Amino acid sequence: MSVLVYTESENGKFKKNAFEVASYAKAVAEQLGTSAVAISFNADANNDLGTYGISKVLNVTSNQLQTFNAEAYAKAIAEAANKEEANVVIVSSSANSKYLAPILAGKLKAGYAPNVVEAPSNTTPFTVKRTAFSNKGFAHTEITTDNKIVGVSNNAFGIVENNADVAVEDFSPSLDDTDFAVKSVEVDKVAGKVTIADAEIVVSGGRGLKGPENWGMIEELAEVLGAATACSKPVSDMGWRPHGEHVGQTGKPVAANLYIAVGISGAIQHLAGVSASKTKVVINNDAEAPFFKAADYGIVGDAFEVVPQLVEKLKEFKAQNA
């Protein structure tokens, strides 16, 4: 028996969420009195996973798997789970993990609990706490099948160091052409930009910014903070910003450590998608804006004055604290 975790990498480098899900897998393995095994695809520094308590890594090296393919990855993970007799599989909440987890659930006949925010509260019955109703509630979900899949919410469990001796093994799943029936034609991704999913800090702008020409200060603020940029729905609907930046109930979910909302009123659908963030800051010139009720810190003021000041002061702060 063991706990298997899918550790994501990009261009050979582990993503931050790989270390978070590895930490989570180790915690579950300890609860179950067993060990945590990782599966990685074309990753370079597999030994690094030992820092987070992983005792074995199944490393898949394959040209065919350079580009993510949900079906093929799910098949490989299912095969690894069978080989390791792992009946708990841990994945992240990235777009790729959310794509492959249900396929894996179908293959392993496993119950799947997504958006999980804590280590299991109990292992018999296996029970996890997860967000539901677009962050307006939590569910305590019991997974009743023998095989179980847990999707860990971003930035929820955190990265926990827990040194283990790690053995890295090559693993060659048996894949055939039918596993590649969905073919990637082209990936369109801005290089070197922090994504909303990976970001610890997200800076978001709303209709209060008046037009796309005013986004320079939002990007500057994001840059000093090493943050991703995001926007409210009308901003993307009007084409001020790309659709991929739209956050909220019908857009991307945000579970950052810090979310800064500039010129966003705080409509219920917007809040539903961002309220899993730990600390929320709102900058709005209307003291009655509903976002102030949902925020931790606020500045009532004109974004066109406050944001440039904040950028200047943050630069000073960063210079002193570097």
Added chain:
Amino acid sequence: MKILVCISNVPDTTSKINFTDGDTKFDTNGVQFVINPNDEFGLTRAMWFKEKQGATVHIATVGDASVEPTMRKALAIGADEGIRINAVPTDGFFVAEQLASVVKDGAYDLVIAGRESIDYNGGMVPGILATLTGMNFINTCINLEVEGDTATAMREIDGGKEKVQTQLPLVIGGQKGLVEESDLKIPNMRGIMMARKKALNVVEPIGAVKATVDNKFEKPAPKGTVKLVDSADELIALLHNEAKVI
């Protein structure tokens, strides 16, 4: 092309969320139910395939009789026929098994579901359904074209998008982008009248295991009041010393 749109019946996005029966059930009191927004985008794209490519559009919902008004709305938007699987949808795996059975019986070319239901946020029904039926699957789909047996789609990925291509039969998990907000249709009087006459067939569920059970619910802890500050310096100090996020 024969299309099945899977419609999930969910609380309106503005609903207050409360729990009842000792926090074991979602309190539907005073809650308005609607077509899941992700499914509404999918249904609207299905109507495009109907108008432009002569597709037939069927809808399916797993639910008790209380979901019928939502299904009638989908018929009023233009779907041809509805199938209601008469079971309370408490578990994504169970729902996927029910829909898989309908899909196999109906020999659909394309199944359009949503990325996730906004109530239980499972995000799992289309993927499990695809695996159970052996159909190809594209998630977080933001654009879909079908030419003969070939589907070309755009999917949203973290930090960008990816163009993918595959063959029918296909299941997608759709979302905004499949159509624009402005393409969404409010049913007109004629649509509503016609929907009353359309078939809404009720079938009984097949035997299937439940893979997960939500035993208890909880509301987030009430939020403390916001700390208002006047200057950038003050904010930075709080973020650094108190919240410890910078």
